[in-house]
Amino acid sequence: MRFRAYYKHYHLMLLPGIALMIVFHVVPMLGIAIAFQDFKIGRGVWGSQWIGFENFTYMFQIHDSAVIFYNTAFISLMKMIAHLIVPLVFAILLNEVRIRSVKRWVQTIVYVPHFLSWVILASVISDMLSLNGIVNQLVKALGFDPVMFLASNRWFPAIIVGSDIWKEFGFAAIIYLAALAGINPNLYEAAEMDGASRIKQLIYVTLPSLMPTVVLLATLSIGNILNAGFDQIFNLYNPLVYSSGDIIDTYVYRVGLVQAQYGFATAVGLMKSLVGFIMIVLSYRIAYKYANYRIF
Amino acid sequence: MSVLVRNKTFGSRLSEGVLLAVMLLISAVSLAPVWHTVSLSFSDNAAAAGGFVKFWPRGFNLESYRKIMVEPHFLHSFLVSVERVLLGGAINFALTVLMAYPLSRSGKEFPLRSAYMWFLLFTMLFSGGVIPLYITVKSLGMFNTLWALVLPGAVPVFNVVLLMNFFRNLPKELSEAGYMDGAGPWFMMLKVFLPLSLPSLATVTLFSVVGHWNSFFDGMIFMRSVENYPLQTYIQQLVVQLNIADLDSTQAELLEKISDKTLNAAKIVVSMVPILAIYPFLQKYFIHGIMLGSVKE
Known part of the structure; x- marks a missing residue:
C-alpha cells in the first residue's frame, strides 16, 4: 500500500504542534506535583519540601473554599440557564423576521459584543454602573436612590450573569438559527393546511424540532460548571464583593500568584481540574448516549 | 420560510x-x-x-485622541499587540493547518491518527492550571519576551478540530484522485485542500486573531514591566484598576472627576477599532465556517 510511504510526512506535519503542546501543556501537568509540596520558587520543584496532602486538608478546613466553590457553581449555573433560554428566544424571534436585510443587520450587530474583550467591556460597564454613571442617572430619574452596583453583594452576581448573556446571546444564537434553517418547510405547510396559527406552529413544529439541539447544548454545558468566567469577574470584581463574586479561578490567581502560596493555590486549581474533568467526561458520555454526539 | x-x-x-x-x-x-x-x-x-x-x-x-498620539506607553503597547497578533496568528494558522490535515485522514490512511486524537482530547480535558504554566514559562526564561505570549497557546485545539472536521467533509474522491495522479501529502494539503477551505480558514483565523488581540492575562503575569505590556493588559492595569479604586473610596465622585474619563474612553475606542474593522469582512465566512466544521459524518 502506498499510504505507508506517507506516514512519515504525517508525523512530520504533526511534530511541531505536538512538541509545543508537550512543553506548554504536558510538562506543566507534571508541575501539579507542587500541590503536594511547600513550594518555594527559589528552590524549584526538586528542592521544595514534600508535605503530602497537607495543602488539601488545609483547603477543606478553611471557610474560603466553601465560599468560592459555591460562588463558582452558582454563577455558572445561572449563566448556563440564561444561555439556554435567551439565545433560543432570540433566534426564534429573529427567524420570524421576513425582511432579509433586517435579519442580516441585526445579526451583524448582536455578534459584535462577542468579539470585544472583557477588559474593554468591564471598563465600559463599570463606568456605566458607577455612582454618576448613565444607569444611576436613570435610577435617580425614576425616583430611587442611586446604587453602588459593583460594590453590592446583592447586585454583583446578577450583573455578572446579565452582562455575560448580553455579550454572548447573539453569538450563541448562531447554532439555533442553523437548526431553524434546517427544519423541513413541509412541516409548516402541513400545519398551515390544518389551520394552525403562527403560535400553534411555534409550539407544535418549531420547538419540538429545536429540542434535540437544546438538550445537546444543555448536556455539554455541564462540563463547564466550574468555569464561571475568569476574565469577566477578574475585571469587574473588587474586595467588597468577594463574598458573592470570588470564584475558584480568581482565588487561585490571588492566593497563588499575588500572595505566592504556590503549593496551596495549585492544590485548589487541581481540585477544580479534577471535578471539571469528571463533569466533562460525564456530560460527553450522556451526549453520546442520548444525542449520538461525538467531539471527533 | x-x-x-x-x-x-x-x-x-x-x-x-x-x-x-x-x-x-x-x-x-x-x-x-x-x-x-x-x-x-x-x-x-x-x-x-x-x-x-x-x-x-x-x-x-x-x-483625547490628540493626547493618545503623544502617549508613548499607549502607542508602544499597541505595537506589542500588533506584533503578537501577527506572529501569534501566523503560528496558530500554520500549526492548525499542519495538524488538521493529517488528522483528517482516515484510520486506513493513517493508523496512528487515533493515538494523536487521544493526546489532543487529553490536553483539552485536563490542564495543570495557571501556576504550573507560570513556573514553566519562567524557567524557560521567556518572561518579558513576545514568545511568552504566542507559544503557550500555539496550538488552538478547538480550531484544529474545526478545520479537521471541515477537511473530512470534503468529497473522498478528491484525495483519491489526487493520490492517483501521484500528488504527495504536502501537495494535497497546500494545493488541493487549502484553496477549498476558505470559509473555515477565515473562521479559524478570525478566532485566533481576536483571541490574541483580546487576551490580557498572559501579558499581566508574564510581562514584568509596563514597556512590554500588550494593549489589553495596559488598559486593564490603567483603566479597569482605576475604576475599581474609585469604588473603594468614599470620595468616589471626587476621584471620578480627576480621572480622565474621555482619555480612557478614547483608549478603549482605539483598542476596539482593529476588531471592528476586520469583523465585517470575515463575518460572511464565519457563520458558514462554524456550521460546516461542526457537522460530522
Whole structure:
C-alpha cells in the first residue's frame, strides 16, 4: 500500500504542534506535583519540601473554599440557564423576521459584543454602573436612590450573569438559527393546511424540532460548571464583593500568584481540574448516549 | 420560510411591526455601551466627568485622541499587540493547518491518527492550571519576551478540530484522485485542500486573531514591566484598576472627576477599532465556517 510511504510526512506535519503542546501543556501537568509540596520558587520543584496532602486538608478546613466553590457553581449555573433560554428566544424571534436585510443587520450587530474583550467591556460597564454613571442617572430619574452596583453583594452576581448573556446571546444564537434553517418547510405547510396559527406552529413544529439541539447544548454545558468566567469577574470584581463574586479561578490567581502560596493555590486549581474533568467526561458520555454526539 | 401562505391581515401586520420594534431594541441594547464610549471619547472632559454625556458627544472635540498620539506607553503597547497578533496568528494558522490535515485522514490512511486524537482530547480535558504554566514559562526564561505570549497557546485545539472536521467533509474522491495522479501529502494539503477551505480558514483565523488581540492575562503575569505590556493588559492595569479604586473610596465622585474619563474612553475606542474593522469582512465566512466544521459524518 502506498499510504505507508506517507506516514512519515504525517508525523512530520504533526511534530511541531505536538512538541509545543508537550512543553506548554504536558510538562506543566507534571508541575501539579507542587500541590503536594511547600513550594518555594527559589528552590524549584526538586528542592521544595514534600508535605503530602497537607495543602488539601488545609483547603477543606478553611471557610474560603466553601465560599468560592459555591460562588463558582452558582454563577455558572445561572449563566448556563440564561444561555439556554435567551439565545433560543432570540433566534426564534429573529427567524420570524421576513425582511432579509433586517435579519442580516441585526445579526451583524448582536455578534459584535462577542468579539470585544472583557477588559474593554468591564471598563465600559463599570463606568456605566458607577455612582454618576448613565444607569444611576436613570435610577435617580425614576425616583430611587442611586446604587453602588459593583460594590453590592446583592447586585454583583446578577450583573455578572446579565452582562455575560448580553455579550454572548447573539453569538450563541448562531447554532439555533442553523437548526431553524434546517427544519423541513413541509412541516409548516402541513400545519398551515390544518389551520394552525403562527403560535400553534411555534409550539407544535418549531420547538419540538429545536429540542434535540437544546438538550445537546444543555448536556455539554455541564462540563463547564466550574468555569464561571475568569476574565469577566477578574475585571469587574473588587474586595467588597468577594463574598458573592470570588470564584475558584480568581482565588487561585490571588492566593497563588499575588500572595505566592504556590503549593496551596495549585492544590485548589487541581481540585477544580479534577471535578471539571469528571463533569466533562460525564456530560460527553450522556451526549453520546442520548444525542449520538461525538467531539471527533 | 416558516409560513408559505401569507395573508396580510391587520393583525399579522401589527405583529410584524412589533417584531421589528423588538429587533431594533435588541440591536440598540447590544450597541449601547460601545456607542456610549464612543460618545464619551469625543466629548469635553468636564461634561463627561459630570455625567452629561449619554449617547451623543457633548462639546465635541478631538483632544483625547490628540493626547493618545503623544502617549508613548499607549502607542508602544499597541505595537506589542500588533506584533503578537501577527506572529501569534501566523503560528496558530500554520500549526492548525499542519495538524488538521493529517488528522483528517482516515484510520486506513493513517493508523496512528487515533493515538494523536487521544493526546489532543487529553490536553483539552485536563490542564495543570495557571501556576504550573507560570513556573514553566519562567524557567524557560521567556518572561518579558513576545514568545511568552504566542507559544503557550500555539496550538488552538478547538480550531484544529474545526478545520479537521471541515477537511473530512470534503468529497473522498478528491484525495483519491489526487493520490492517483501521484500528488504527495504536502501537495494535497497546500494545493488541493487549502484553496477549498476558505470559509473555515477565515473562521479559524478570525478566532485566533481576536483571541490574541483580546487576551490580557498572559501579558499581566508574564510581562514584568509596563514597556512590554500588550494593549489589553495596559488598559486593564490603567483603566479597569482605576475604576475599581474609585469604588473603594468614599470620595468616589471626587476621584471620578480627576480621572480622565474621555482619555480612557478614547483608549478603549482605539483598542476596539482593529476588531471592528476586520469583523465585517470575515463575518460572511464565519457563520458558514462554524456550521460546516461542526457537522460530522
